[in-house]
Amino acid sequence: MKFETPSGDNPIDRMTVVGRAHTRIDGPLKTTGTAPYAYEHHREIANPAYGYVVGAAIGKGRISAIDLAQAKAAPGVVAIVTADTAGKLGKGKFNTAKLLGGPEIDHYHQAIAIVVAETFEQARAAAALIRIDYARADGRFDLDEALKTAPLTGGSSDEGSASPGIDRVGHFEQAFAAAPVKLDAHYSTPDQSHAMMEPFASIASWRGDALTVWTSNQMIDWGRGDLARTLGIPKDKVRLVSPYVGGGFGGKLFLRSDAVLAALGARAAGRPVKLALQRPLIANNTTHRPATRQHIRIGATKDGTITAIAHDSGSGDQPGGSPETAVNQTKKLYAGANRMISMHLAEIDLPEGNAMRAPGEAPGLMALEIAMDEMAEKLGIDPIAFRIKNDTQVDPEKPERTYSERQLVRCLEDGAKRFGWSRRNAKPAQVRDGRWLVGMGVAAAFRDHINMASGARVRLGKGGVVTVETDMTDIGTGSYTIIAQTAAEMMGVPVDAVVVKLGDSDFPVSAGSGGQFGAANATAGVYAACVKLREAVAQRLGFNSADTMFEGGKVRSGNRSADLAQAANAGELVAEDKIEYGKLDKTYQLSTFGAHFVEVGVDAFTGVTRVRRMLAVCAAGRILNPQTARSQVIGAMTMGVGGALMEELTVDTRFGFFVNHDLAGYEVPVHADIPHQEVVFLEEADDKANPMKAKGVGELGLCGVGAAVANAVYNATGVRIRDYPMTLDKHL
Numbered sequence: 001m002k003f004e005t006p007s008g009d010n011p012i013d014r015m016t017v018v019g020r021a022h023t024r025i026d027g028p029l030k031t032t033g034t035a036p037y038a039y040e041h042h043r044e045i046a047n048p049a050y051g052y053v054v055g056a057a058i059g060k061g062r063i064s065a066i067d068l069a070q071a072k073a074a075p076g077v078v079a080i081v082t083a084d085t086a087g088k089l090g091k092g093k094f095n096t097a098k099l100l101g102g103p104e105i106d107h108y109h110q111a112i113a114i115v116v117a118e119t120f121e122q123a124r125a126a127a128a129l130i131r132i133d134y135a136r137a138d139g140r141f142d143l144d145e146a147l148k149t150a151p152l153t154g155g156s157s158d159e160g161s162a163s164p165g166i167d168r169v170g171h172f173e174q175a176f177a178a179a180p181v182k183l184d185a186h187y188s189t190p191d192q193s194h195a196m197m198e199p200f201a202s203i204a205s206w207r208g209d210a211l212t213v214w215t216s217n218q219m220i221d222w223g224r225g226d227l228a229r230t231l232g233i234p235k236d237k238v239r240l241v242s243p244y245v246g247g248g249f250g251g252k253l254f255l256r257s258d259a260v261l262a263a264l265g266a267r268a269a270g271r272p273v274k275l276a277l278q279r280p281l282i283a284n285n286t287t288h289r290p291a292t293r294q295h296i297r298i299g300a301t302k303d304g305t306i307t308a309i310a311h312d313s314g315s316g317d318q319p320g321g322s323p324e325t326a327v328n329q330t331k332k333l334y335a336g337a338n339r340m341i342s343m344h345l346a347e348i349d350l351p352e353g354n355a356m357r358a359p360g361e362a363p364g365l366m367a368l369e370i371a372m373d374e375m376a377e378k379l380g381i382d383p384i385a386f387r388i389k390n391d392t393q394v395d396p397e398k399p400e401r402t403y404s405e406r407q408l409v410r411c412l413e414d415g416a417k418r419f420g421w422s423r424r425n426a427k428p429a430q431v432r433d434g435r436w437l438v439g440m441g442v443a444a445a446f447r448d449h450i451n452m453a454s455g456a457r458v459r460l461g462k463g464g465v466v467t468v469e470t471d472m473t474d475i476g477t478g479s480y481t482i483i484a485q486t487a488a489e490m491m492g493v494p495v496d497a498v499v500v501k502l503g504d505s506d507f508p509v510s511a512g513s514g515g516q517f518g519a520a521n522a523t524a525g526v527y528a529a530c531v532k533l534r535e536a537v538a539q540r541l542g543f544n545s546a547d548t549m550f551e552g553g554k555v556r557s558g559n560r561s562a563d564l565a566q567a568a569n570a571g572e573l574v575a576e577d578k579i580e581y582g583k584l585d586k587t588y589q590l591s592t593f594g595a596h597f598v599e600v601g602v603d604a605f606t607g608v609t610r611v612r613r614m615l616a617v618c619a620a621g622r623i624l625n626p627q628t629a630r631s632q633v634i635g636a637m638t639m640g641v642g643g644a645l646m647e648e649l650t651v652d653t654r655f656g657f658f659v660n661h662d663l664a665g666y667e668v669p670v671h672a673d674i675p676h677q678e679v680v681f682l683e684e685a686d687d688k689a690n691p692m693k694a695k696g697v698g699e700l701g702l703c704g705v706g707a708a709v710a711n712a713v714y715n716a717t718g719v720r721i722r723d724y725p726m727t728l729d730k731h732l
């Protein structure tokens, strides 16, 4: 089904199942510990061996000698694979550094060997017996140093590929120079780790030249393609299975070393190999969110009209890598006749940077929305009024494009009422509650919605059971549930009558999970397949498909009626289709908007910051399931608090690695850090987006939170911190 014009009325609009709260249909499997995660496919695998990955102990250089003799002779060892014995490996589309390094080392903890043994403990013990001599080279590990000579770069959208340069509208320099009120400020965000609960893990099993890998991956088809490319085998010889993902956060968008090394280990061992990356390896072996150094300039007239806005973001990555696109939102969020947007990318030798939890906008808004708060203060205008004054209903860079839906103003106004914004004292450091200095902050939320083709197969079987198959993943987001709701709505059956099967490359290729594009596109793909199944049902029953209704387990056309189950009496009906998109997203800008409100207390004596309450108001198209969507948003808000107050990978700029590379040293919020969260979804059905009239919402919940916390901290204390995370030492 090609989606080319705004979608009219369709069966989804009945909203008898879709749009309603529904607990997760996979919940019982998870709470009973029976949902099989990557390392747990015991039933499918007989007699596995265990893999242990050895990571490079230098940040840059080469292996001068490697001695495996002792390790090979250790008890239980079945095989050891290094770059010397792996055979020729290709390069995947989505990874920058090699997933099996050696003799050249690109980054610290780059995988250089897999040891396969009868037990995990034997593999680990043998790995410690491998003797490696390194010739260490000088690496570029200091981002600030590297940015001094970093060139401009493009690639400022999720689709990538913009040409290097500066996006200009009007004449920024003149307008900024002439502006009566100006802000010129620098902000920084640190490297961050996904820190997902489930580690990167894979079980690989060969049958002849065909490979099956049970793994933990957000994007099945990308992973399948890259595994085939890396191993140099045809894609149709690779099957990837990932029915449950215990958190990905962008780290599992791509093939990583666990899948490649499990496959190489299994081939060498001649039997299946189970491999989980040990936790202390993950932060440096896999990807992270790159640190940014951002420079924002805003000029305005005295009444608060922005006349000039410039945003530059600098970040670093491995050679051939990409920038953190922290300028994305600044292109679209506020009006302003004179604009200048740019990014710089430094080559550095730290581990590969890549997507993490709303890449681009999350760190970008951490800077922009502090800048807006600072500017409002200079102008003596309420920060909400300042944002509303500079709202735009057209893309500021391309005024011929309007937003499909844009309710930023309502998000801000509605949130202000609910949060009690009128009680905020605009003068900082005025409100005390015992030893706590109390403050409120606000920030706008913005995240693009991305169209992605997405396919599904639906079956109508015995008893009227509807089965959906798609390679879509559920990364803890609720995909199973909203897909079941979609099929139930389309086929007129209860959610219980739908079976959802996900995360298998044997199923039709879906959008996958990332960039908050999963829910809307994957359900639209299921919608498309259900449209075909409805036609097949009508045809088999001899009904006129144009006026056939599906409701309450019945199929009706004119005065004829039948049980849906009846259509499967003569055998299962199968339909497959995908949603594809025309150019509607070129005519309209598809984005999601919100407003975040935060109240903090800062201990007047120690500088410890505690969040007291949070509110998010989101406008993001139709909300397919307010319960799972709320869970997404409160999770995202929690990540925002992490980014604001604690999360930071500490770089050792001498040796080139992240020092705090485990869950003990990398601090994230726990329940006690988040006392109260409220989420409001504004009524919206975006008919320009897809037949579901839905857009992404998960990552929107994170975008802006960091700055809302920062602005609340400023309001509480009068100390303006522009360098995240806002740890207590920064109050001094």
Ligand code: MOS
Residues within 6 Å of the ligand: 218, 248, 249, 250, 251, 253, 355, 356, 357, 358, 359, 513, 514, 515, 516
């Ligand atoms: Mo997301 S960081 O695109 O999984």
